[in-house]
Amino acid sequence: xxxxxxxxxxxxxxxxxxxxxxxxxxxxxxxxxxxxxxxxxxxxxxxxxxxxxxxxxxxxxxxxxxxxxxxxxxxxxxxxxxxxxxxxxxxxxxxxxxxxxxxxxxxxxxxxxxxxxxxxxxxxxxxxxxxxxxxxxxxxxxxxxxxxxxxxxxxxxxxxxxxxxxxxxxxxxxxxxxxxxxxxxxxxxxxxxxxxxxxxxxxxxxxxxxxxxxxxxxxxxxxxxxxxxxxxxxxxxxxxxxxxxxxxxxxxxxxxxxxxxxxxxxxxxxxxxxxxxxxxxxxxxxxxxxxxxxxxxxxxxxxxxxxxxxxxxxxxxxxxxxxxxxxxxxxxxxxxxxxxxxxxxxxxxxxxx
Ligand SMILES: Cc1cc2nc3c(=O)[nH]c(=O)nc-3n(C[C@H](O)[C@H](O)[C@H](O)COP(=O)(O)O)c2cc1C
Numbered sequence: 001x002x003x004x005x006x007x008x009x010x011x012x013x014x015x016x017x018x019x020x021x022x023x024x025x026x027x028x029x030x031x032x033x034x035x036x037x038x039x040x041x042x043x044x045x046x047x048x049x050x051x052x053x054x055x056x057x058x059x060x061x062x063x064x065x066x067x068x069x070x071x072x073x074x075x076x077x078x079x080x081x082x083x084x085x086x087x088x089x090x091x092x093x094x095x096x097x098x099x100x101x102x103x104x105x106x107x108x109x110x111x112x113x114x115x116x117x118x119x120x121x122x123x124x125x126x127x128x129x130x131x132x133x134x135x136x137x138x139x140x141x142x143x144x145x146x147x148x149x150x151x152x153x154x155x156x157x158x159x160x161x162x163x164x165x166x167x168x169x170x171x172x173x174x175x176x177x178x179x180x181x182x183x184x185x186x187x188x189x190x191x192x193x194x195x196x197x198x199x200x201x202x203x204x205x206x207x208x209x210x211x212x213x214x215x216x217x218x219x220x221x222x223x224x225x226x227x228x229x230x231x232x233x234x235x236x237x238x239x240x241x242x243x244x245x246x247x248x249x250x251x252x253x254x255x256x257x258x259x260x261x262x263x264x265x266x267x268x269x270x271x272x273x274x275x276x277x278x279x280x281x282x283x284x285x286x287x288x289x290x291x292x293x294x295x296x297x298x299x300x301x302x303x304x305x306x307x308x309x310x311x312x313x314x315x316x317x318x319x320x321x322x323x324x325x326x327x328x329x330x331x332x333x334x335x336x337x338x339x340x341x342x343x344x345x346x347x348x349x350x351x352x353x
Pocket of ligand 1 (some may be wrong): 022023024025026056057099177181182230298299300301312320321322324325
């Protein structure tokens with residue numbers, strides 16, 4: 001029976017255990033450039049024993065940033081500081097991953113500690129946001145400019161260029177962000193997509209943009225490297241994107257070259273009633289995994305036995321932790337002790353474990 005500390009091989013990459021650091025925006029970058037904070041933040045969790053370290057939502061174009069302080073990968077100059085990060089993570093025996101993203105209609109807001117509110121037109125940090133349809137995310141948010149088919153294609157190419165740069169920066173695991181109400185999710189959901197062209201209406205049309213992005217990315221993301229997509233498995237509202245559609249989509253992912261579906265939920269409607277609780281998104285991972293694709297489970301996974309159970313019960317192939325990793329960067333080392341497994345302790349820390 002597979003447990004949390006068994007290695008996982010996807011294509012030619014072997015991850016030393018099933019513990020991953022979920023992508024988490026740090027909002028502390030200038031012009032998208034990685035910096036010492038990112039190196040130390042991700043590096044500490046690699047030294048802390050996690051097998052997979054996924055760098056946060058990293059914008060494929062500048063207007064696709066959630067805040068002006070997001071990480072970016074829209075120009076070649078972004079590559080060298082990211083190389084430092086991937087090199088250190090690999091030196092610690094972990095696999096460096098990155099999430100490439102476009103925030104769509106939820107872009108151009110202040111960072112959380114500056115209030116998270118949308119940036120107003122009179123602010124020098126304002127830019128026009130874009131989306132599937134001219135429907136604002138919530139009161140006070142910008143009404144996005146509806147993308148034309150040509151502009152949609154240009155963004156798919158921007159994802160491809162982002163993937164190419166991620167490769168050059170040394171990442172070995174790539175995740176396309178199609179969750180949480182950001183651009184790609186906003187095309188999937190009938191709530192945010194009211195288009196009448198080939199990108200709106202039917203299921204086949206709403207998923208078209210995401211499949212085009214996957215196709216562009218797979219042209220450059222090498223065959224021996226794993227590709228993941230994070231989706232919101234449900235919008236949690238009537239007439240929204242559903243788990244049934246997520247399962248349908250997952251069936252199409254495998255032939256498209258996607259190896260892992262990272263199963264999150266919500267984020268596209270501000271007032272959706274989300275029943276948050278321990279492991280509340282795990283059933284989505286289990287349902288999607290039944291299609292044969294590998295999955296990552298995420299969402300209030302905090303205890304070692306809980307994460308181990310998810311893997312043992314074959315509800316997911318990877319357990320991703322977000323906030324618990326912020327509280328405890330060495331979570332994986334502690335979990336190994338709790339589960340009586342050999343902890344991957346760096347020699348510098350041996351006397352502490
Ligand atoms: C500070 C912070 C930043 C986050 N940034 C991202 C992100 O960049 N991309 C993403 O897909 N999810 C992001 N999330 C969501 C997490 O990846 C994770 O899915 C969520 O926090 C639930 O997991 P948890 O209960 O273990 O924290 C963020 C969460 C937090 C707390």
